[in-house]
Amino acid sequence: MAQALPWKTAWVTGASTGIGRDIVLQLAAAGVKVAASARSPEKLAALGPGIVTIPLDVTDASACLAVADRVESELGAIDLVVFGAGTYAPVTIDSIDPKLFAHTMNTNYMGVVNCLAAVAPRMMARGSGHISWIASVAGFMGLPKAAAYGPTKAALINLAECLEPEMRLKGVRISVINPGFVATPLTAQNDFEMPFLMQPDEAARRSIAGLAAGRFEIAYPWRFVAILRALRALPYPLFFRLITRFVLKAT
Numbered sequence: 001m002a003q004a005l006p007w008k009t010a011w012v013t014g015a016s017t018g019i020g021r022d023i024v025l026q027l028a029a030a031g032v033k034v035a036a037s038a039r040s041p042e043k044l045a046a047l048g049p050g051i052v053t054i055p056l057d058v059t060d061a062s063a064c065l066a067v068a069d070r071v072e073s074e075l076g077a078i079d080l081v082v083f084g085a086g087t088y089a090p091v092t093i094d095s096i097d098p099k100l101f102a103h104t105m106n107t108n109y110m111g112v113v114n115c116l117a118a119v120a121p122r123m124m125a126r127g128s129g130h131i132s133w134i135a136s137v138a139g140f141m142g143l144p145k146a147a148a149y150g151p152t153k154a155a156l157i158n159l160a161e162c163l164e165p166e167m168r169l170k171g172v173r174i175s176v177i178n179p180g181f182v183a184t185p186l187t188a189q190n191d192f193e194m195p196f197l198m199q200p201d202e203a204a205r206r207s208i209a210g211l212a213a214g215r216f217e218i219a220y221p222w223r224f225v226a227i228l229r230a231l232r233a234l235p236y237p238l239f240f241r242l243i244t245r246f247v248l249k250a251t
């Protein structure tokens with residue numbers, strides 16, 4: 001990455017594979033000191049030298065706090081976090097399993113809240129820092145098969161909007177990253193053609209560029225984002241007709 005980045009120390013969750021992994025590698029290549037967390041120590045070890053790897057299950061709030069403490073004691077004050085830990089499983093109307101819904105909400109939403117609680121007080125006390133998390137374009141609207149996943153991502157977008165004004169006044173920046181389809185282990189299970197599919201290194205590049213530019217929302221690829229936003233603005237009868245015709249029958 002040619003551009004000099006505005007952070008010295010970063011902590012990334014969901015860092016063992018996919019988008020989070022590439023964000024870690026690109027930040028480290030640009031000279032940022034990076035701590036990387038996910039549950040699997042083996043996958044984290046594959047990130048290679050120069051990256052501090054700290055296994056973590058983000059559903060454990062006290063473990064999130066302990067990891068944030070450890071990152072600061074080993075690398076210094078954290079000035080960027082990217083919370084990317086996430087899970088996805090498709091849902092059909094024949095298999096509404098409350099345990100899956102709770103697991104998805106606990107990982108995707110409460111996982112971010114747990115990590116947020118671990119870093120926000122120290123950043124506000126310092127009057128600086130940048131907190132971001134990965135939501136999704138799936139949070140823009142309800143989509144077939146996303147009944148467990150979509151609400152967690154809508155909640156993450158809403159959470160970012162709730163916090164931005166107050167956090168900004170305390171000197172802390174909030175950003176939400178909304179990717180479209182990215183080719184990672186998470187989407188490998190999809191048995192339909194994913195429009196505008198992007199590679200994870202490109203998703204990471206766009207995420208970091210948006211963060212460095214200080215954008216509140218970083219959404220890509222822009223063509224897919226524009227289509228989804230236009231769809232969302234339609235009256236519900238037309239919205240559901242188009243979803244049924246172009247999405248339900250394709251998934």
Ligand SMILES: NC(=O)c1ccc[n+]([C@@H]2O[C@H](COP(=O)([O-])OP(=O)(O)OC[C@H]3O[C@@H](n4cnc5c(N)ncnc54)[C@H](OP(=O)(O)O)[C@@H]3O)[C@@H](O)[C@H]2O)c1
Pocket residue numbers: 013014015016017018019020037038039040041043056057058059084085086087088107111134135136137178179180181182183184185186187
């Ligand atoms: N791929 C897409 O098309 C897409 C689109 C929009 C948004 N997103 C979001 O982007 C983020 C990254 O997804 P990805 O596509 O890169 O998927 P991925 O390759 O499956 O990465 C998910 C990461 O989260 C970690 N993780 C899962 N549960 C965890 C837990 N309880 N505690 C800590 N870490 C946990 C996984 O590592 P361990 O299993 O080792 O814990 C892994 O590092 C997710 O939030 C996802 O929802 C993805």
